[in-house]
Amino acid sequence: MHDTAAIMRASEVKNASFIGKEVTIRGWVHRLRKQKENSFILLRDDRGGVIQCVLPTDKAAGLTIESSVQVTGIVSQDPRAPEGGFEIKGKELKIFNIAAEYPIGEYQSDELLLDKRHLALRTRKMIAMAKVRASVLHYGRRWFVENGWMEVTAPTIVKGAVEGGSTLFKLRYFDQDAYLSQSAQLYLEAMIFSLGPVWSLTPSFRAEKSRTVRHLAEFSHLEAEAPWVTLEDILKVEEQLVSYVIQNTIKERAEELEFLKRDVSGLKKVEPPFERVPYGRAIEILRSKGFQVTEDDGTKREIQFGDDLSIDSERELTKDADKPVFVVGYPIAVKPFYVKEDPEHPGIGLTADMLAPRGFGEITSGGQREDSIDSITSRMVKEGLKPEAYEWYLDLRRYGSVPHGGFGLGIERLVRWITNAEDIKDTVLFPRTMSRVEP
Amino acid sequence: MHDTAAIMRASEVKNASFIGKEVTIRGWVHRLRKQKENSFILLRDDRGGVIQCVLPTDKAAGLTIESSVQVTGIVSQDPRAPEGGFEIKGKELKIFNIAAEYPIGEYQSDELLLDKRHLALRTRKMIAMAKVRASVLHYGRRWFVENGWMEVTAPTIVKGAVEGGSTLFKLRYFDQDAYLSQSAQLYLEAMIFSLGPVWSLTPSFRAEKSRTVRHLAEFSHLEAEAPWVTLEDILKVEEQLVSYVIQNTIKERAEELEFLKRDVSGLKKVEPPFERVPYGRAIEILRSKGFQVTEDDGTKREIQFGDDLSIDSERELTKDADKPVFVVGYPIAVKPFYVKEDPEHPGIGLTADMLAPRGFGEITSGGQREDSIDSITSRMVKEGLKPEAYEWYLDLRRYGSVPHGGFGLGIERLVRWITNAEDIKDTVLFPRTMSRVEP
Ligand SMILES: [Mg+2]
Ligand SMILES: [Mg+2]
The missing domain is CATH 3.30.930.10 (Bira Bifunctional Protein; Domain 2)
Structure with a gap:
């Protein structure tokens, strides 16, 4: 459950007092950008909050949009990080489920969004x-x-x-x-x-x-x-x-x-x-x-x-x-x-x-x-x-x-x-x- | 509405601080006993609380079970009064509706109670x-x-x-x-x-x-x-x-x-x-x-x-x-x-x-x-x-x-x-x- 102290939500992590500390967060791959060395995951927690997690691309290679994951890493501040300037430099990645190809893209008709x-x-x-x-x-x-x-x-x-x-x-x-x-x-x-x-x-x-x-x-x-x-x-x-x-x-x-x-x-x-x-x-x-x-x-x-x-x-x-x-x-x-x-x-x-x-x-x-x-x-x-x-x-x-x-x-x-x-x-x-x- | 100070409920009236004071209460005739001189109404207020109201029988003559009424009178204590020993000695009676003969009596089958x-x-x-x-x-x-x-x-x-x-x-x-x-x-x-x-x-x-x-x-x-x-x-x-x-x-x-x-x-x-x-x-x-x-x-x-x-x-x-x-x-x-x-x-x-x-x-x-x-x-x-x-x-x-x-x-x-x-x-x-x- 969420009251297990070890697991946090994005809104808790995005706090200056956590900078440099190790945290664990759980959620879904909301957006994903894989670069040669690093991959940038915008992770959505189970209350819809988001935070960027950076992982070596070799670790994140199999990830897809909406895969469910748990990331442990160090909180740092980076003005380029979306949604508040905080990110997690990931050390460990636990994968619960690799999502099949997600049927909803960025631009979708209202009808498809209602069907799905x-x-x-x-x-x-x-x-x-x-x-x-x-x-x-x-x-x-x-x-x-x-x-x-x-x-x-x-x-x-x-x-x-x-x-x-x-x-x-x-x-x-x-x-x-x-x-x-x-x-x-x-x-x-x-x-x-x-x-x-x-x-x-x-x-x-x-x-x-x-x-x-x-x-x-x-x-x-x-x-x-x-x-x-x-x-x-x-x-x-x-x-x-x-x-x-x-x-x-x-x-x-x-x-x-x-x-x-x-x-x-x-x-x-x-x-x-x-x-x-x-x-x-x-x-x-x-x-x-x-x-x-x-x-x-x-x-x-x-x-x-x-x-x-x-x-x-x-x-x-x-x-x-x-x-x-x-x-x-x-x-x-x-x-x-x-x-x-x-x-x-x-x-x-x-x-x-x-x-x-x-x-x-x-x-x-x-x-x-x-x-x-x-x-x-x-x-x-x-x-x-x-x-x-x-x-x-x-x-x-x-x-x-x-x-x-x-x-x-x-x-x-x-x-x-x-x-x-x-x-x-x-x-x-x-x-x-x-x-x-x-x- | 009930917050008009003038109208009270039974649970409020049944309080030693009201003895001798004039109050007004509104509700339905829950039980009724007519004697030669006085009639005893067990009045049910709109939250289901009850209090006895005593009225001269000539005033209460037309009342029936479940008629809707408003009684103004003086609160008094009488150990014989049911449900707490308080009663209202009624001075004024306002009738909203004289109920037709009530189809539910004291002993009724479960089926009739469900039908009604x-x-x-x-x-x-x-x-x-x-x-x-x-x-x-x-x-x-x-x-x-x-x-x-x-x-x-x-x-x-x-x-x-x-x-x-x-x-x-x-x-x-x-x-x-x-x-x-x-x-x-x-x-x-x-x-x-x-x-x-x-x-x-x-x-x-x-x-x-x-x-x-x-x-x-x-x-x-x-x-x-x-x-x-x-x-x-x-x-x-x-x-x-x-x-x-x-x-x-x-x-x-x-x-x-x-x-x-x-x-x-x-x-x-x-x-x-x-x-x-x-x-x-x-x-x-x-x-x-x-x-x-x-x-x-x-x-x-x-x-x-x-x-x-x-x-x-x-x-x-x-x-x-x-x-x-x-x-x-x-x-x-x-x-x-x-x-x-x-x-x-x-x-x-x-x-x-x-x-x-x-x-x-x-x-x-x-x-x-x-x-x-x-x-x-x-x-x-x-x-x-x-x-x-x-x-x-x-x-x-x-x-x-x-x-x-x-x-x-x-x-x-x-x-x-x-x-x-x-x-x-x-x-x-x-x-x-x-x-x-x-x-
Ligand atoms: Mg069973
Ligand atoms: Mg209209």
């Missing part, structure tokens, strides 16, 4: 992405723990739809049909009656037939629900959570974000409060800029009150922002049945989406849930859903219903914004999309 | 179980974070089997077939080459056609994998992890475990090291007790070297133990293809299962993985698997293979042992079994 994702994870870009992701998961959970919310686990295999039937994955569950969960929300709602403010972080699934840079068929969903909350209470939680995750992540992953060339000056400004833009105002802004929407038949027209916001309209609204923006009070007609109607503004939902700045789009969606049995039943009927299929969920309104609300946050969308990743596929280790379920 | 699981979560037993579970999840993750392991997320939708094809759930993934993951292990193995010691906590799925008190079709799987580890390294991690989770959980959930009547004196003794019993010795012990196994055709015979251990044999081996026991070195014939064969003991795997004491059975399984491309390919062929279906996994042995190992821990099995639950279904909020995918 199990190997592409060894690129330093993916290593940096993975570490940022780990921090986002960690601080996302930690905010809830520190603020006294209770963790729960909702099932992934379910019978009913949350977000609509068209994006459901169907599976054979013993002798019946079932589906993969689109959201834990309905289950979290059941838990607030005895566990209070609750949260979960589980995979959600959407069989979206869109090939975009912000959709995954499987994603990590951080969801929360609490009794006796207003929409404004929920927005306060969301802006605190997102700010906390970002500030801690850019501190913990400063090195990785620098490697990814992410300028974090904008992220540093992310702190509560986030601007609340009423949906009607958002439409006005878009109209004042002549924003067009495309109808199903291909014709274009100006955006109008009642339209949902597309990624293009979200980009327009946030292109100059540094902080996320809440669009508040969408028409209930464009939102799911469980969104509570604002009693003071009929037709408007007590709901908000958080849009990340600079066009990264929606990262959370949340609000108050309809708590009246009559209202929610008639909303279901209006949307063509069968209330009978939701009997257990309706029970939550029959037995001690209380005002309540919550939200869901897409981890990958948040990671995409933090890392400035062009494609959301890079925020997960093994992406699942319409065309990709392997490796 | 969304309501049965409000029983104090399930509340206690949920809180223990939350602590186990929390400390399970925290051990890895504190010890420098990196969190990763493996996909849940996959193409290949880890544990064998008979327990796979199949689903339609756009225009192809795919499966639900049985374990993240193969993916975790891919990640050790650049992220080092890694862990994940994701759902795993087994379409087990067994109706037992220790099988779930969907379970929470805490898995870990690391490069350059021996079997003994892995066992040390496992015993430290399990001891850490247990000691922290029994401290944090002392009240809940007491409510569940769990005597924790045995659990307090759980600390490293755990006994290592070689598989061969385990068989000898069972034979010395005349332990029988039942063949597929129903005939019985004495257990012998080469047999897998059943739950009955696991119970026999651990019935007097306070600490878990590792059974080490199973024959590779009863273990999956990826288990590494002990070079010094052909036929024996560098693998171990951790058996919980008192017959709670296997809670972890782990060991070294076969790292040679030739050995693992021939093992696959011997087990009737097609190596072509595992090309990406075999690449891990082609490009820089290193000795490595890991393990998986079933969260629900650990919770079952900690809580002494008879049925594993009680360790999850919405269990998934052969006959149950709802609610």
